[in-house]
Amino acid sequence: MSEIRAEWPLYEVFVRGKRGLNHVHVGSLHAADPETAVRNARDVYTRRNEGVSIWVVRSADITASSPDEKDPMFAPSGDKVYRHPTFYEIPDTVPHM
Amino acid sequence: MSTVTPEAAPDAEALQAQFDDVIARNERIEPRDWMPDGYRATLVRQIAQHAHSEIIGMQPEGNWITRAPSLRRKAILLAKVQDEAGHGLYLYSATETLGTSRDELTEKLLSGAQKYSSIFNYPTLSYADVGTIGWLVDGAAICNQVPLCRTSYGPYGRAMIRICKEESFHQRQGYELLMTMMQGTDAQREMVQESVDRFWWPALMMFGPPDADSPNTARSMAWGIKRNTNDDLRQRFVDMTVPQAQVLGVTLPDPQLRWNEERGAHDFGEPDWEEFMRVVKGNGPCNAQRVAHRRRAWEDGAWVREAATAYAARSAVLGASREGEER
Numbered sequence: 099m100s101e102i103r104a105e106w107p108l109y110e111v112f113v114r115g116k117r118g119l120n121h122v123h124v125g126s127l128h129a130a131d132p133e134t135a136v137r138n139a140r141d142v143y144t145r146r147n148e149g150v151s152i153w154v155v156r157s158a159d160i161t162a163s164s165p166d167e168k169d170p171m172f173a174p175s176g177d178k179v180y181r182h183p184t185f186y187e188i189p190d191t192v193p194h195m
Numbered sequence: 196m197s198t199v200t201p202e203a204a205p206d207a208e209a210l211q212a213q214f215d216d217v218i219a220r221n222e223r224i225e226p227r228d229w230m231p232d233g234y235r236a237t238l239v240r241q242i243a244q245h246a247h248s249e250i251i252g253m254q255p256e257g258n259w260i261t262r263a264p265s266l267r268r269k270a271i272l273l274a275k276v277q278d279e280a281g282h283g284l285y286l287y288s289a290t291e292t293l294g295t296s297r298d299e300l301t302e303k304l305l306s307g308a309q310k311y312s313s314i315f316n317y318p319t320l321s322y323a324d325v326g327t328i329g330w331l332v333d334g335a336a337i338c339n340q341v342p343l344c345r346t347s348y349g350p351y352g353r354a355m356i357r358i359c360k361e362e363s364f365h366q367r368q369g370y371e372l373l374m375t376m377m378q379g380t381d382a383q384r385e386m387v388q389e390s391v392d393r394f395w396w397p398a399l400m401m402f403g404p405p406d407a408d409s410p411n412t413a414r415s416m417a418w419g420i421k422r423n424t425n426d427d428l429r430q431r432f433v434d435m436t437v438p439q440a441q442v443l444g445v446t447l448p449d450p451q452l453r454w455n456e457e458r459g460a461h462d463f464g465e466p467d468w469e470e471f472m473r474v475v476k477g478n479g480p481c482n483a484q485r486v487a488h489r490r491r492a493w494e495d496g497a498w499v500r501e502a503a504t505a506y507a508a509r510s511a512v513l514g515a516s517r518e519g520e521e522r
Contacts, residue, residue: 104504105296105297105298106500106503106504108291125285125288125353125354125357126288126291127284127288128297129503130500130503130504130506130507131503131506131507131510131511134503134507141277141281142281142284142285145274145277145278145281145361146361158197160197161197162197162227
């Protein structure tokens with residue numbers, strides 16, 4: 099029965115603070131299954147009305163970009179200043195712009 | 196978590212330079228970033244010690260839950276002890292992002308390979324101790340922890356932000372409890388003073404040895420793990436606490452404690468560092484009891500963990516076969 103002794107899997111916890119907001123990552127916890135992960139997440143992460151909805155996902159099921167957050171993967175967006183509204187000069191006299 | 200790996204791995208020097216650059220810019224190191232082995236080891240030691248302190252810290256106050264003098268006080272104490280469990284879990288999660296498993300952390304606590312704060316090896320002899328722990332022990336913890344919200348390791352800082360929000364309740368409930376007792380009978384006032392007398396010096400020791408005897412401080416500060424030295428934080432705590440003691444009407448048991456106009460700070464006596472080392476090394480009043488209790492809770496809970504795992508495995512099998520039928 100060695101598998102029963104194994105550590106419970108790790109879940110990442112996401113909480114929606116109130117209606118109208120995104121679920122946001124708040125931390126992680128161990129649980130035997132997803133249902134108990136949600137119940138434990140309520141006790142660990144929402145003891146003071148921090149949320150109205152909880153998502154949990156097995157950490158092992160997350161696929162992430164490479165660790166280096168200055169990766170070339172994000173470089174292409176760096177030189178495309180024309181994607182921002184401030185790139186365009188419009189005279190102050192033009193209203194509602 | 197799986198990762199989309201970049202094609203060419205940069206060399207060690209480039210990695211170190213990147214790490215130094217992040218620290219120099221006062222940005223945060225995140226779990227999958229490269230970090231020096233010493234940085235990782237220091238964090239594991241410090242965060243695990245902190246997590247274990249929260250978990251062991253449930254015991255001295257838990258001691259009074261069944262004997263709280265009113266339902267109101269009992270509800271408050273239960274909420275507080277539950278918070279300590281939560282704080283332990285936030286910090287264990289942060290430690291695990293450094294590549295340590297939860298079971299390993301539990302084992303190292305039980306074997307004594309990792310420490311917890313020496314303050315929790317002192318007994319809670321009277322109900323006033325619940326208030327004193329909230330006021331002085333949690334007060335000292337807040338002094339230590341507020342700067343750690345800006346620590347260089349992301350998950351640790353985020354855990355500390357959650358913890359600090361909740362610690363403020365802990366300190367205030369303790370102070371309010373003591374204020375209530377100070378408005379009571381002479382016996383109650385004496386009980387508060389006696390409790391403060393016992394906890395004052397151990398609370399000062401919570402900041403760790405003097406800077407001269409704390410060889411790792413400089414390195415931890417260079418890495419942005421620690422933001423202040425032990426002596427700086429101790430001084431800050433004393434200066435904050437003296438006026439609180441005056442309002443409360445208790446005396447802090449230090450004949451050398453007085454305001455120093457020149458420094459704009461209080462002078463105070465030296466804690467008994469031999470006692471500190473004795474307690475850290477395992478010979479405090481309650482060390483054996485605390486670890487034995489934690490071990491018993493861990494072992495007595497084994498069947499619950501096994502049952503939940505068996506249930507999860509069974510549910511997964513049933514769920515899979517049901518899905519098969521539906522197809």
